[in-house]
Amino acid sequence: MDAVWDVEIVVVEWVQSVGGWLAPPMEAISSLGSLAMLPVLVTFVFWCLHAGIGARLFVYVSGAGVVADLLKIALYGPRPSWYHLSVRPLIAPTTFGTPSAHAVTSLMTWGYAAVRFPRRWVRGTCAAIVLAVGLSRIYLGAHFITDLLAGWLVAAGLLWAALRYEDAVLRRWRRLGLPAQAGLALAASVLPVLVAAGVQALFHSGWTPPEDWTGTVPPGLNGASLEHTAGVAGGLFGGVAGLSALAVRGWYSAAGPAVSRAARYVIGVSGIFLILAAADVIVPQAAGTAGVVREYVVFALMGAWSALGAPELFVRMGLAERPEGPGRTDGRGQAADAPLDGPAAGRE
Numbered sequence: 001m002d003a004v005w006d007v008e009i010v011v012v013e014w015v016q017s018v019g020g021w022l023a024p025p026m027e028a029i030s031s032l033g034s035l036a037m038l039p040v041l042v043t044f045v046f047w048c049l050h051a052g053i054g055a056r057l058f059v060y061v062s063g064a065g066v067v068a069d070l071l072k073i074a075l076y077g078p079r080p081s082w083y084h085l086s087v088r089p090l091i092a093p094t095t096f097g098t099p100s101a102h103a104v105t106s107l108m109t110w111g112y113a114a115v116r117f118p119r120r121w122v123r124g125t126c127a128a129i130v131l132a133v134g135l136s137r138i139y140l141g142a143h144f145i146t147d148l149l150a151g152w153l154v155a156a157g158l159l160w161a162a163l164r165y166e167d168a169v170l171r172r173w174r175r176l177g178l179p180a181q182a183g184l185a186l187a188a189s190v191l192p193v194l195v196a197a198g199v200q201a202l203f204h205s206g207w208t209p210p211e212d213w214t215g216t217v218p219p220g221l222n223g224a225s226l227e228h229t230a231g232v233a234g235g236l237f238g239g240v241a242g243l244s245a246l247a248v249r250g251w252y253s254a255a256g257p258a259v260s261r262a263a264r265y266v267i268g269v270s271g272i273f274l275i276l277a278a279a280d281v282i283v284p285q286a287a288g289t290a291g292v293v294r295e296y297v298v299f300a301l302m303g304a305w306s307a308l309g310a311p312e313l314f315v316r317m318g319l320a321e322r323p324e325g326p327g328r329t330d331g332r333g334q335a336a337d338a339p340l341d342g343p344a345a346g347r348e
Contacts, residue, residue, distance in 0.1 A: 001146075002212065005083055008144040012080045012087050015139050023090050026136040030091075033106030033133035035065050035232065039272050042109075043306050047268050047314070048261040051254045055243050056166065057112060058307070062236040064108045064158050066192050068101040068151065069229040073196045075099075076204060081141040082215045089216065090140040094224040100143045103151025104158075106133040111159050174247065181244040189237035189300075193292065196229045223287060227295045234296035238303025245308050250322045252311045260319045267319075268310040275301050 031037070038061060046054025077098025081089035095101075110126035130152075137143040173181065200222055209217040218224075246252065254261070279298045286294045314320035 001077075004146060005078070005080075005144060008146065009080060009084045009087065011145060012138055012141060015135070016088055016090075016141065018139070020088075020090075022139060026139045027091065029132050030102060030136040030140060030142075032129055033102035033109075033137075035061070035101065035105055037105065037109060038062060038235065039269070039302060039306065043268055043272075043310075044265055046306070047254060047264045047310065049254055051252060051311070053116060054254070055307070056162075057109065058239050058303075059236070059243070060112060060158070060162050061105055061108050062232060062239060062303075064104050064155060065101060065232040066189075066229065066236060067154060067158065068099055068104040069095070069225070069232055070192055070196055070199075071099055071150075071154065072096040072101070073199055073204075073225055073229065076207065077144075077147065078209075078213055078215075078217075079142055080138075080144055080215075082209065082217045083213050085214045085216075087141045087215060091142055092218065093142055094218055094221065095228050096221065096225060097143055098147050099150035099154050100134075100137055100147040101151065102133055102137050102143070103130075103148045104155040106130045107152050107155035108159055111155065112162075115159075115163060173244075178244055178248050182241045185237050185240040185244070188240075189233040189296075193226070193230045193233050193296065196226055197292075200226060223291060227291050230292045231295035231299040234299035235303040237296075238300035238305075239307045240303075242304040242307025242309070246311055249312070252315055252320050253323050254320065256320060264310070264314050264319050267313065267317075268306065271305050271310055271313075272302055275305060 038058060042054060042057045042061060044054075045057060072095055075098045076096050079089075079093060079097045080087040082097075107130050110129050114123040114126040134143075134148045134152075137148065138145065176184070204222065207222060254264075275298065279294070283290075283294050311320065315322065
């Protein structure tokens, strides 16, 4: 890949030659493809707009994040600013570069939105966001073009599979009891972390940057990469288990007055910040296995709060209601946001 990267470095340098004044807006655009959208944007959809669509988005984006992290750990690809000292590192990522997780996340998120709301202007906007996120990653010195192409290819495959099989999988899932659902969610989240740790131990033990990487490579990439994978996997477990429990308890509707929706979001996000603050107080620093466990547990709690704790609190506070049944409609005559099965999950 060195020959390809050498050519791509020229492209990155050319994009960065526009000037440093673009860094703030490019960082803002880049955030539209970040996994940080889970506690910010996806929760907004789930709590305030449509519970069914928000739930599916959460599962798809976090699941795709786990896949992207596994591939990063398998490939150990460089960032442009690591590979060549001429590239300015405008951000400081602590995981490897191939495939681009931002490319995966942006296409999963905005691609799903384009499919669920098939209007020309929506699809055009979503496509523009995906491409803009990719350009921002090049400008920031975070990715090669091939990283983006790999990420989009992975996301396209995952999105196709999700859309093709989501209803059949969810029907089978809902036939299981809650203990079985929680057990499967736990296994599906822990297994990738164990696989990632095994790959590191077998193929990347004692890894050091190759001599032809002339840029500055941050230390501790092995540990940081595994902790990141554990965090995403933990969030996936907490979210899936929480959503399953919420369905057993009767689900909830994201419909309601604007004031109630706004209050839900403020309360929900406050809960996420409280979990993060408590984690920093109880276990402020951890390394090695302890760091991996810490990330998994913290993000599992955030996922469970977002998927179960917050909606249940909203119902108890009178800020949300349970759906009255599959035939319930909203004020526009459309199906209300039902649980994860059936065509109603795609509309509001």
